[in-house]
Amino acid sequence: MNDNILNKKDYKDIVVVLDAMGGDHSPKIAVQGACKASLKNEFKIILVGDETKIATYLKKYKHDENKIQIVHAADEIKMGDHPKDVLRNPNTSIGIAAKIVGDNKGDALISAGNTGAVILATTKNIDRIIGVRRTALATIYPTHNSQKRDDIFSLILDVGANVHNSTHEVIHFAFMGNAYVKAIKGIESPTIGLLNIGSEEYKGGEVLSRTYKILKSIPNINFFGNVEGNDLMKGLVDVVVTEGITGNIAIKTIEGMAGSMKEVGKLAFKHNMLWKMGMVMLATGIKKLQDITDFETYGGAPVFGFEKTVIKCHGRSTEKSIDNALVLAAKSVHEDMSGIISRSIAHFEHRSGLEEMGRETNY
Amino acid sequence: MNDNILNKKDYKDIVVVLDAMGGDHSPKIAVQGACKASLKNEFKIILVGDETKIATYLKKYKHDENKIQIVHAADEIKMGDHPKDVLRNPNTSIGIAAKIVGDNKGDALISAGNTGAVILATTKNIDRIIGVRRTALATIYPTHNSQKRDDIFSLILDVGANVHNSTHEVIHFAFMGNAYVKAIKGIESPTIGLLNIGSEEYKGGEVLSRTYKILKSIPNINFFGNVEGNDLMKGLVDVVVTEGITGNIAIKTIEGMAGSMKEVGKLAFKHNMLWKMGMVMLATGIKKLQDITDFETYGGAPVFGFEKTVIKCHGRSTEKSIDNALVLAAKSVHEDMSGIISRSIAHFEHRSGLEEMGRETNY
Numbered sequence: 001m002n003d004n005i006l007n008k009k010d011y012k013d014i015v016v017v018l019d020a021m022g023g024d025h026s027p028k029i030a031v032q033g034a035c036k037a038s039l040k041n042e043f044k045i046i047l048v049g050d051e052t053k054i055a056t057y058l059k060k061y062k063h064d065e066n067k068i069q070i071v072h073a074a075d076e077i078k079m080g081d082h083p084k085d086v087l088r089n090p091n092t093s094i095g096i097a098a099k100i101v102g103d104n105k106g107d108a109l110i111s112a113g114n115t116g117a118v119i120l121a122t123t124k125n126i127d128r129i130i131g132v133r134r135t136a137l138a139t140i141y142p143t144h145n146s147q148k149r150d151d152i153f154s155l156i157l158d159v160g161a162n163v164h165n166s167t168h169e170v171i172h173f174a175f176m177g178n179a180y181v182k183a184i185k186g187i188e189s190p191t192i193g194l195l196n197i198g199s200e201e202y203k204g205g206e207v208l209s210r211t212y213k214i215l216k217s218i219p220n221i222n223f224f225g226n227v228e229g230n231d232l233m234k235g236l237v238d239v240v241v242t243e244g245i246t247g248n249i250a251i252k253t254i255e256g257m258a259g260s261m262k263e264v265g266k267l268a269f270k271h272n273m274l275w276k277m278g279m280v281m282l283a284t285g286i287k288k289l290q291d292i293t294d295f296e297t298y299g300g301a302p303v304f305g306f307e308k309t310v311i312k313c314h315g316r317s318t319e320k321s322i323d324n325a326l327v328l329a330a331k332s333v334h335e336d337m338s339g340i341i342s343r344s345i346a347h348f349e350h351r352s353g354l355e356e357m358g359r360e361t362n363y
Numbered sequence: 364m365n366d367n368i369l370n371k372k373d374y375k376d377i378v379v380v381l382d383a384m385g386g387d388h389s390p391k392i393a394v395q396g397a398c399k400a401s402l403k404n405e406f407k408i409i410l411v412g413d414e415t416k417i418a419t420y421l422k423k424y425k426h427d428e429n430k431i432q433i434v435h436a437a438d439e440i441k442m443g444d445h446p447k448d449v450l451r452n453p454n455t456s457i458g459i460a461a462k463i464v465g466d467n468k469g470d471a472l473i474s475a476g477n478t479g480a481v482i483l484a485t486t487k488n489i490d491r492i493i494g495v496r497r498t499a500l501a502t503i504y505p506t507h508n509s510q511k512r513d514d515i516f517s518l519i520l521d522v523g524a525n526v527h528n529s530t531h532e533v534i535h536f537a538f539m540g541n542a543y544v545k546a547i548k549g550i551e552s553p554t555i556g557l558l559n560i561g562s563e564e565y566k567g568g569e570v571l572s573r574t575y576k577i578l579k580s581i582p583n584i585n586f587f588g589n590v591e592g593n594d595l596m597k598g599l600v601d602v603v604v605t606e607g608i609t610g611n612i613a614i615k616t617i618e619g620m621a622g623s624m625k626e627v628g629k630l631a632f633k634h635n636m637l638w639k640m641g642m643v644m645l646a647t648g649i650k651k652l653q654d655i656t657d658f659e660t661y662g663g664a665p666v667f668g669f670e671k672t673v674i675k676c677h678g679r680s681t682e683k684s685i686d687n688a689l690v691l692a693a694k695s696v697h698e699d700m701s702g703i704i705s706r707s708i709a710h711f712e713h714r715s716g717l718e719e720m721g722r723e724t725n726y
Contacts, residue, residue: 160560163568197523197611204608205526229615245567248560249609250616252592257620 007336009107011042016329017106020049021076021093022113023317027054030112033322035063043330046106048073048097071096076113079315083116087124094118098125101308108329110300112313112322119161119303127307129338131345134169135305136176137161137312139251143235147191155180156195156232156240157304160248167210168352170194170241174221175344176304177239183335184328185238193227193237195246200226207243218348229253299324307338370699372470374405379692380469383412384439384456385476386680390417393475396685398426406693409469411436411460434459439476442678446479450487457481461488464671471672471692473663475680481673482524482666490670492701494708497532498668499539500524500675502614506598510554518543519558519595519603520667523611530574531715533557533604537584538707539667540602546698547691548601556590556600558609563589570606581711592616662687670701 020030027049034045035058044067047054051072058068073093077086086095094111098118101109102125109126111118119135128135138157145152157173158165165173174192181190194212196204201212203226215223224237229250232240242250299321300313309332311325332338383393390412397408398421407430410417414435421431436456440449449458457480463469465488472489474481482498491498501520508515520536521528528536537555544553557575559567564575566589578586587600592613595603605613662684663676672695674688695701 163560163571195612197526197608208526229612229617230619232616233619243608245560245606246609246612249558249592250612253595253613253616254592254620256593256596257617 007339009334009336011330011334014043014108014330014333015046015106016043016108016110016326016333017046017048017097017100018322018326019094019097019109019111019113019118020047020054021073022111022118022315023313023322024079024112024315026076026112028057029317029319030322031057032061032319033317033326034068035061036319036323037326038064038067041067041327041330043067043326044069045326046071046097046100048100049076049093050074071100073097077117079114081114081117083114083120086117086121092117092121094121095125098122101310102126106308107333108309108311110311110313110322110325110329112300112315112317115312118310118312122303122306122310126310128305129307129342129345131342131349132172132305134158134165134172135161135303136173137303138177138180138301139247140299140301141232141251141254143233145235147235147238149187149235149238150185152235154232154235154238154240155301156242156247156251158242158244158247159251160244161303162244165207165244167207167214168349170207170211170243171214171218171348172345173241173304174215174218174223174239175348176302176341177241178221179337179340179344180302180304180332181238182340183332183337187238189222190238191222191224191236192239192241193224193231195232195240195242195250196226196228198226199228204243211241220344299328302332304341307342309333309338370702372697372699374693374697377406377471377693377696378409378469379406379471379473379689379696380409380411380460380463381685381689382457382460382472382474382476382481383410383417384436385474385481385678386676386685387442387475387678389439389475391420392680392682393685394420395424395682396680396689397431398424399682399686400689401427401430404430404690404693406430406689407432408689409434409460409463411463412439412456413437434463436460440480442477444477444480446477446483449480449484455480455484457484458488461485465489469671470696471674473674473676473685473688473692475663475676475678475685478675481675485666485669485673489673491668492670492705492708494705494712495535495668497521497528497535498524498666499536500666501540501543501664502610503662503664504595504614504617506596508598510598510601512550512598512601513548515598517595517598517601517603518664519605519610519614521605521607521610522614523607524666525607528570528607530570530577531712533570533574533606534577534581534711535708536604536667537578537581537586537602538711539665539704540604541584542700542703542707543665543667543695544601545703546695546700550601552585553601554585554587554599555602555604556587556594558595558603558605558613559589559591561589562591567606574604583707662691665695667704670705672696672701 020027046069048071054070073096074091076093098121100106136158139159140153142152143154202209300311303310309329311329313325383390409432411434417433436459437454439456461484464472499521502522503516505515506517518540663674666673672692674692676688
């Protein structure tokens, strides 16, 4: 298979649809992020949400008005709402935003809103890639960058869309992660690791040991092997694929530990004078530590499995993270990420079907 | 069931068997730890390993000679050896130590050696508790102690003896952890949490949601509910039970993050003068941080499921951790930990058998 047959799209023809009502400080942050992005990029942005509120904020911040359009949505799904409300109510911002993308009037969807609602709205409106059985939720997390990449982040998926996945599903996740890192970071052959209980090939029970064996045999996957919990922060690989629940536990454990570090920093500040002086002197170091740990502000993470790019941003997203997410989404469209995923999976399933029929094949 | 019918054993009648050859600095550290423990405790210690080497070290350190005995073992299993060697060779220190305990000439087994070999030697020589289907490996890890206990440590099991466990097995783990915390910390009703993907009762697939339901209904289990990865460090509960692989991933992720913190500390020291001054001023804080993270030195963690207490210490154990592990082991014998586990599980399996037969019951 040739990954190089890309359906590249010009940036000026790309439309990113942003659910402006999602997130803790909506629609202000969404509008600010869109304004910032409009000034230095060619792609267009559709803001979906309360027209009056959005227009008010648009007037406040400098932007390129040829690149931003508003589509009105009367309602919104709040963080505490039941995700299913998005299916019952046709007027929610995330529902309308997903529909615009599903109707091919937009190329990518971004939301910092209720995760369940984002997934449901996407599932309802945007076609799933043929052959993909399960959606995967990804997260980007900071590492010690032992591969010396341009940035310190690795991608991990699935982190909670499913509890347990089959071997085929975990392999699909590898194709998804592979395509993402290629498209976004421009790394020709991203390294892929399998989150497991030990480094040996036979570890982790039937699903994981079978996944190991197949991943090793796929030529256009640069398979590193198993990675363990204590390897995650090292950044041994660009993409970590997981059986499901293990990814969720790992990433939330990292979040919890990162929170602990910040607590220690705060406590130190309340302490005595020497401590305070020490802290000031260490300020650069602490800043560095926070850059590493404060990954909530990093763009957003893709929801994989759909024909169109879908980026879920953190509820606590800032102007900068929305701006980053918009650029991320446009780049993934430009680089035809979904097309690469679709072709890789079709190719794999075809080969694996031949193999099941007893024909000689290679992946 | 009445947990209070304890078969308490006098400390002076308790014999703890220590594999003196296990661990990175054996037998020196083992002998030092045993010497220290002999001076301030009533229980006896059997050191198993190279008689000449052990005797040489014994002469060096102050100890109570009435409390320490040597049993010779010609061979040892090294960290890199295949665990199965312990089954092939009758002369290994861990094999002989486990046999002494299995033959009722000792009450508890401790080793800082090869984990696989410790489990195999135990399985071969020491009876499994009736009704227990799976051995569980536990780890003690540091928390922010949100329950304000006397120490900051929580227990998590299983952390890697098995990949996936059934509902019954996870419930057995709850009884094991419950008995341990009661015996060792003297907490009357330890809190138990279930490591899961979300806090809601229905989360985590069939095994976990069924486990939740049953744990909630057992009166002598103080069930907190689900805990997520980011809750682990908070110390919301005394005992975390896991489906298997999730526990391994979580605890290794914590280890990896703790390692990261130390790296940042070391880097800081190599930096400029201001940094160094800052570090000195923050020394108390850093010490505190290391106390929290450097949990390798904390005693050891139990291997559950056997009629006798088995404690696995870290390979990098120090004199202090061996001393702590000896006291821990003796205390668990004194408090009849294995008896409590055995009776809880027998009671649970009996009730659950009645229930399956359609009779009305309660746990």
